[in-house]
Amino acid sequence: MHGRPAFARREVLRGFAGCTAGLLIVELAGAEAGSAHGLASYVQNSGLVTERPKPLPYQEIPGFLSAQQLAPHHAAHYGGALRTLISDENQLEQLLKSGQPLTTPAFGALQKDRVNRANSVVLHELYFDNMAARPSQPPDDIRTALARRFGSLERWADDFRATCMAAGGWGILARDAVNGRLYNVASDLHEVGVLWFGQPLLVCDVYEHAYYVDYQNRKGDYVEKFLQHIDWGEVNRRFRAAG
Ligand SMILES: [Fe+2]
Numbered sequence: 001m002h003g004r005p006a007f008a009r010r011e012v013l014r015g016f017a018g019c020t021a022g023l024l025i026v027e028l029a030g031a032e033a034g035s036a037h038g039l040a041s042y043v044q045n046s047g048l049v050t051e052r053p054k055p056l057p058y059q060e061i062p063g064f065l066s067a068q069q070l071a072p073h074h075a076a077h078y079g080g081a082l083r084t085l086i087s088d089e090n091q092l093e094q095l096l097k098s099g100q101p102l103t104t105p106a107f108g109a110l111q112k113d114r115v116n117r118a119n120s121v122v123l124h125e126l127y128f129d130n131m132a133a134r135p136s137q138p139p140d141d142i143r144t145a146l147a148r149r150f151g152s153l154e155r156w157a158d159d160f161r162a163t164c165m166a167a168g169g170w171g172i173l174a175r176d177a178v179n180g181r182l183y184n185v186a187s188d189l190h191e192v193g194v195l196w197f198g199q200p201l202l203v204c205d206v207y208e209h210a211y212y213v214d215y216q217n218r219k220g221d222y223v224e225k226f227l228q229h230i231d232w233g234e235v236n237r238r239f240r241a242a243g
Contacts, residue, residue: 042125042126046121046122046125047078047082047121047125048085048118048121048122051082051086052082053074053075053078053079053082054125054128054129056070056074056128057128057129058070058131058132058133059071061131061132061133062133064131065131074124074128077120077124078120078121078124078125078128081117081120081121081124081190082117082121084113084117085114085117085118085120085121088110088113088114088117089114091110092110092111092114095107115190116189116190117190119190120190122197123170123172123187123190138153145182146182149181149182150182156184159184160173160184163184163185163186164186166186167186167187167188168186168188169186169187169188169189169190170186170187170188171184171185171186172184172185172186172187173185177199199238199241199242201235201238201239201242202230202235202238204223204226206219206222206223210222
């Protein structure tokens, strides 16, 4: 029931007048839900695993993106995000080992920056990997799924184009792991949301509505009690399901 969104990729390049790029579709297929193999192709060379930038699969895409465009994007933006992520991780690791507390704002800034950078790494890797030099046609699986969801491939393209135009950061086709539906979504900040592909294992609601009746402004007391009342059996089941 907590099956992972398996990452069976179906790549398609289409040229769209009025949109900045040919669009490649990444399908997060449900067919392999629960499989430990679904993310294998992504995980293998991700900078999140190797701590080194995943190489570009090309130097340029003639007629679309030049080497002058791609190289600094890959090296400075993607590579920079990965370098900062590693730095954030190291700082947080040192904090854990040393037990030396940061102020809450400083700790919060570091935590949020880590998520920002990690999401930037993931999104850039998906982006670079879902472009190709030659146009192709959607295979039946994704074509059928998009037509079923959006009415037709063309209507999906219209919606995706509009999503790209409306987004300040990313336009994304995604499959929601809960209801299995496809969505075109706009994301303006890497850190809004949680880690892409992340599957929640333990969740604590820290909105005031979750504790104010019992704890008023004593949020720390509420969190401490929460920690004492974790159903670790359920957490472990989620962990195992995530592979
Ligand atoms: Fe970028």
